[in-house]
Structures are given as structure tokens and as C-alpha cells.
Amino acid sequence: MRIKVAASSLSADCICLADDVKRVENAGADLIHVDVMDGHFVPNITIGPLVVRSLRKVTKLPLDVHLMIENPDKYVQGFVEAGSDMITMHIETIDADNFIKISKDLKIKKVLAGVSLNPDTDLEKIKPVLSDVDFVLVMSVFPGFGGQEFIPESVEKIKQLRSIFKGDISVDGGINDKTAKQVIAAGANILAAGSYIFGAKDVKQAIERIRHGN
Ligand code: DX5
Numbered sequence: 001m002r003i004k005v006a007a008s009s010l011s012a013d014c015i016c017l018a019d020d021v022k023r024v025e026n027a028g029a030d031l032i033h034v035d036v037m038d039g040h041f042v043p044n045i046t047i048g049p050l051v052v053r054s055l056r057k058v059t060k061l062p063l064d065v066h067l068m069i070e071n072p073d074k075y076v077q078g079f080v081e082a083g084s085d086m087i088t089m090h091i092e093t094i095d096a097d098n099f100i101k102i103s104k105d106l107k108i109k110k111v112l113a114g115v116s117l118n119p120d121t122d123l124e125k126i127k128p129v130l131s132d133v134d135f136v137l138v139m140s141v142f143p144g145f146g147g148q149e150f151i152p153e154s155v156e157k158i159k160q161l162r163s164i165f166k167g168d169i170s171v172d173g174g175i176n177d178k179t180a181k182q183v184i185a186a187g188a189n190i191l192a193a194g195s196y197i198f199g200a201k202d203v204k205q206a207i208e209r210i211r212h213g214n
């Protein structure tokens with residue numbers, strides 16, 4: 001599987017967001033990972049559909065929208081209309097039946113559907129929705145902030161997931177050249193990274209290091 005690198009806009013400079021997004025696009029990022037936080041599901045607040053709509057105009061890259069919000073069912077449509085290409089909802093925030101209903105609707109609208117789970121959520125919890133998602137986003141930190149340390153137990157979780165799921169496996173949190181190598185070996189193929197990419201002197205090199213896991 002080709003490894004894709006998703007640059008997380010959480011670590012970009014909000015005032016110069018367009019420039020930062022173009023910078024990572026030119027440096028070879030495959031996706032723009034957009035972190036949406038509501039101050040309820042996670043202890044931080046970021047952005048909403050308005051910013052996604054503006055981002056849509058400044059990059060050709062797919063927008064990988066990670067919803068870390070309660071009641072995502074109320075807001076998904078707004079993010080679809082704003083131009084999201086991929087939408088991830090957390091299994092902790094929605095029941096399986098509702099999740100499946102939304103995934104089917106996303107498919108009709110040609111938006112990829114993903115399910116995410118927190119580090120302390122068991123894989124069992126996502127099993128009922130697995131056949132309805134295009135990808136799973138494994139959180140390798142507790143969501144809310146960039147720049148946290150990778151939780152090593154995530155590697156085993158990815159391995160177990162890979163043994164039962166053939167679609168894309170995305171990993172988010174604490175990804176750098178070293179942790180990238182571990183999660184790729186475990187079976188992940190989309191790597192979301194914020195601080196490692198935006199904090200690098202050479203952004204292009206940072207992206208390549210993640211992709212090749214070295
Ligand atoms: C964390 C976010 C991540 C975050 C990753 O809650 O979902 O996408 O931006 O940042 P780093 O790569 O710095 O851990």
C-alpha cells in the first residue's frame with residue numbers, strides 16, 4: 001500500500017493558514033488533515049466548516065476532516081458542503097446505527113467515511129461499523145492538542161486492526177520519523193502529522209522521512 005502523509009493544520013499558523021497549506025502541498029504532502037474540536041469531546045476549540053470552505057479554495061489536496069466533536073451527526077452535512085473529501089467521526093461520540101446511516105450518505109456524496117477511536121477505546125467498539133467505513137483513524141495520543149508523545153501501545157492496536165481490516169488505516173498523534181517506521185510496519189498507510197512537519201526546518205525532508213519511515 002502506498003503511504004500517504006496527511007499534514008495536520010493544527011500545527012499551522014492560523015493567520016497564515018493558506019500559505020502554510022500551500023507550503024506543505026508543494027513539499028509533497030498527500031492530504032491536508034483538518035482538526036475540528038468543540039471544547040466538549042476534547043478540551044480545546046479549533047475551527048468549523050467556514051475555515052474548511054476557505055481551505056478548499058487554496059489547495060488541490062484532499063481535505064481529511066477529523067471531527068473531535070460531540071453530536072457529529074448534527075454537523076457532518078455542513079462539513080460536506082464546505083468541501084471535505086474525507087470525514088472522520090469518533091466512535092465515542094455516536095452510536096453504531098447512526099454512524100452507519102451517515103456513512104452510507106457520505107458514500108452517495110462521494111466523501112470517504114472514517115471512524116476513529118481514542119487510545120483507551122477497545123477495537124471491539126468499532127467492529128460493528130467496519131464494513132461501512134473507507135478508513136479507520138487510530139489515535140496514538142489522546143485527542144485535543146498537537147505535540148504530544150506517541151503512545152507505544154498503539155502499534156499493537158494497529159497490528160490487530162490490520163489483521164481484520166483491509167481498508168486504509170490512518171494514525172494520528174506523535175508521528176515523527178521514528179514512530180512512522182513502527183506504525184507503517186504494523187500496517188498503517190496514512191500518517192497524520194502536525195508538529196513534526198510544521199516544526200521542521202526542511203518540510204519536504206520531514207514529509208519524506210515520515211513516508212519512508214527513516
Ligand atoms: C490531536 C490531533 C492531531 C494533531 C497531531 O488531537 O487530532 O491531528 O494535530 O499533532 P502532532 O503530530 O503534533 O501529534
Ligand code: ZN
Pocket residue numbers: 008033034035066172192
Ligand atoms: Zn487529527
